[in-house]
Amino acid sequence: MSMENRPQNVPETVDVAVIGGSFAGLSAALYLGRARQRVVVYDLGETRNRFSTAGHGFLGQDGVAPAAIQAAGRADVLAYPTVQILAERVTQIERRGDVFAVQAKTLIHARRVILSYGMVDTLPALPGLAQGWGDWALQCPYCHGYENADRATGILMGADGLPHHASLLRAWTDDLTVFANGYQLTADEKASLAHAGIALHESPVVGFQADTAGLRVVQLQSGAAVACAVIYLTSRSAPACDLGEQLGCAQMDGPTGPYLEVDMMQQSSVPGVYAAGDLSRPVYGAVFAARDGAMAGVAAHQSLIPPL
Template identity: 55%
Template structure:
């Protein structure tokens, strides 16, 4: 249960509105609340890591369930009387009269906006894969590799790029198999795999069956290969169109578009900042929280100096 901020209830006119209530958004809110600014965090509860049983690598919260990590962050934020969390989806943001108007069930106004709503993962259309996402199908060995180390592991190619997991994952397991999924494999990568004794399967993966302790990857020719864990790099896109509504400049990353920001999280639109997975090609909770703190600092300085 999210409790409201203590003290006199605030209206819907805020210094900073933050869209997204995960690591980046909560870190940004905390910094601004400590600066005694009126801040609202809009949160739909759809964090990107909600499919995983535990989050790892975050100091002080290693191994906690994502929902518990978020709850602790919310509790920290709501200890400050100028902070609010609203369970609402922001459907539109419009620049008007030197500030921004937001629609999120009700009308809101804020002097500055921080976009921290994150990305959504786009998985290959392979039956059985979506059901395992965040459990036995994963993207980041830094986040989850320790817990599944030394298990039979598959690397599923999702595009023509050289699969960097082929090299990385050897620090977690030597029982690897590479599934090209119909994508061409450069000769030098094929030679590297052969030198390491890693089998390569070129045909598309038609389906994946979860059989408890193992998963069976069914290839297009009917061949079946068993693995315990599957790594892949998903495509990604912003989880909503608010950055596009505002006209924020985008960049093309290896896995999809993301919002372009400067070193202090300023977007191309004055008064709009972005933080977390939404504005970086490399994802992670620690990175997102750091981005949020930086965006909050920049927004606070903009309130103090840019508008003076």
């Protein structure tokens, strides 16, 4: 886009482009705005936690819907005149000399880039499961375990084997059932489950339905049907887009999928490019994402300060 066609309020060059405006990206923009840096945040509202009606474990925001926390964060950030939020999707990014060319609807050059576009979850292709994601189909007991304590709880196995949930969830309930979903458990794993009083169904799961009591009925290929209040599973995950790959950022292999490698200051393997939030860690959570974003914002700012 030429300068003649550029919207009046969109600069040609900014100090930092933040790609992704959830907990990590907004935290980075907040610190950068307070440092009076020119910042553009790109965000379309497609956050990973948009399926959840309440977030937990975030100090001062416990029980608040993630969308409400994000809305408050956007208001905080936009109070700083050097920060803008664009509802645009970045499709291409590359280094051009001392800046990065960030292509969305508008081409912007940024001196630094913070990648905070998060991850996407891939769920097993089982009827009824996707509709319950974030409601009764859950991943993190620290986020949802307290509200579902002492309820009938199912644990769905995946290709990675018996999940850590099987031992972890005993802190919240003794009413546990493992659904092997056709995967083979070892004799030792079966013995451990039996010793812990955890029920096991080895038949593949064919779908989920709601019953009249509001529970979820897990339907098995064997014909059996087991009612549970909630189901925990570990989804596979991957970066939400390929911008890190376009820039050549190194990746790490995590327990659920790849994520971008960063140092303690959230610097990626590419100078001038930082990553924050779920995209940059194997352990997820809003409070961790906010921490990463603040660190990335501070690190990006300090990298722009010329030496005395």
